[in-house]
Amino acid sequence: MLHDEKSLQDTLWLENSFLAELYQCHAPGLFAYAYRLLASREEAEDIVLDVFLGVLQNAQFAAFDREKQKSWLWTITRNKVVDCYRRSARRPLISIEWLAEPLYEDAALAPDQVSLKQEEYAQLFYAVKTLPEAQQELLRLRFGHDLKCSQIAPLLKKNESAVRSMLYRSLRSLRAILKKQEKGEK
């Protein structure tokens, strides 16, 4: 749809707007939050759309300072997620499969290299699964959603330095696990 010329045209008038900057800054985190809790891509998209429509309708929003804008966006998103969660009366699936072996990228490699790479992926996949759930979640947000620590912080309700430390610990644990696997094989 993105490559459809008409759809692209529709988006042009909004580019460079205050809204665009706001969207770029906050939408990835808000979407990750909604998706994480609802485990439904469609519902998460609907919620983020509603939140930004809410921005357009809010006479005071642009006058808020940045912190207040941020808290407004998060509060509305949270309320909508809770509301959606209640309505659907189901439990979210926190663990969403997000690691999948890429097939096309290794096509240029020689067969033995492909095999070696696949083995490395398998080891990493296994190592990630042994991490505590919170660390897995953090890695998913960091790499699967491409969020920076500052964007992850409100999502996990932690401060930025705590997220950084946690990411650091997660990677350190991973390296330790991988090293152990390597030694075990030898």
Next chain:
Amino acid sequence: MEKREDRLNPEEIDTLTERSGRQLPEEERRLIQDFYRLSENYRLENERSLDRIWIRLAQTQKPSLSLLENRQNEAGGKLLSMKGKSMETKDVSGEFAAALRTSQGAKQPGKGSRRNWRRRPGLDVAIAAALAIVLGWALLYAGSHAGTQIPATGGGSTKVGTGPQGTTGVIAQNGPRAPFCSFQDPNASIQANIEHTLSWSRRGEITTTSWNVDTYNVQTCRQVPALTNQQPTFAYWSPDGTHLLILWSQAQILDKTGQVLVTHTVTPGSVARVSTGYVPLVSLSGSGNANEASAWSPDGTRIASVYVTGTTYGVEIWSATTGAHQITLDCPANEYYGIRSIAWSPDGKYLTASAPQGSGICVWNASTGSRIVTIPGTTASESVAFSADSKELAFVRDSNIVIYNLASRHVMRTFAVADPYGSLSEVAWSPDGEYLAVGGQDLHVLKASTGSSIATYKSLARGTLIENLAWSADSTDVASQSADQQDAISTAFVNLWHVGD
């Protein structure tokens, strides 16, 4: 390996995990590259989601703008031109446009963007104009809803007043089962399922919040302008009706004239008093901490507020006069439901909170902070209330009202209440202990001792659940608040009823 770990520190980790050409130790770089490769499909799917949302957002706005453009053309003035052309901005005014310009002026320096909503120069003013007009139409729409007919069973009131400050609500003409005062609190500036509050002061004002504060005098059914504003707040009257606590990014205590007496910053673990001026809530990261439920102690000296830090919910008691934190109370809650309501016992000795899908109902000794009772609930109980003698609790369980005795730790009575919605949402015990007001889709008033029905007031809102209930101090009147969201306007409906009418 150890040497590499030594080279890392938490402050560098963001840089480390960037996909830049920065020289990283080989193993680190490979690990991060592998992560990006393994998560690529998922990440691209997420980016496609964000693209889809953005396109839908653009498409949603475009028809309105096209319509406006046509109307302006018909009127002889070309106002808008789409798709990147420059625009003449005749007669562009409005709060949002002005605010937007201010905000744009304060923008941080732009940085590279990887998606198609990136910056394009020259359109800022045009967008401000466009958004201002969209907003104008939304406000016009809101205005057109003022005075709309709402169905009332049993005759009586016909029209509900809304709009400018000083508005008079509806005063019932006559007839049974009609509220003696009704008002709507629409908020066209938001489109959200927000939390509302309802608080009835001992001195005869009733305040509701719908991302703003709206206060009415109960006797005259007239709006009180001094206690009505557009700030996003949650409001609670002190027990003696002399002070109004409003909470958002700070806690303020107002007197009856709307004068701010004291401002507290609210952070988990502390409520710090500040002397003057606006103090932003620095810890309001993400979900917000100050907009959860709050309740004044019966003597008006303490305030209990729900807080959330991390994924942990709890209740803090703090001094209303100094803002000093006193006690933190523990009641493990479901991450998504949180703690929905809190209430003090009338004697001030106990505090209770409901954590649906979590601990259930928690009751603490308000002096020591020790949890004395936990009533597990497998089903949601969003509301809990104390009896007048502080000995019993009433809470909702599905379509039943459960009366629980604190001393014996036993359920004493269970009343089934038939509501069109099928389950109940709220319960409030009258101050004299005689009645229970129960909210579902309808408002039910029961005799607390027997559960016999005193009255049922049919929903006047547009098919939504009652969210909040409040009794008058003399237990003769009860107020219900429900909310509706249609066409980007979130409206709180408040109805006041004489019990027994």
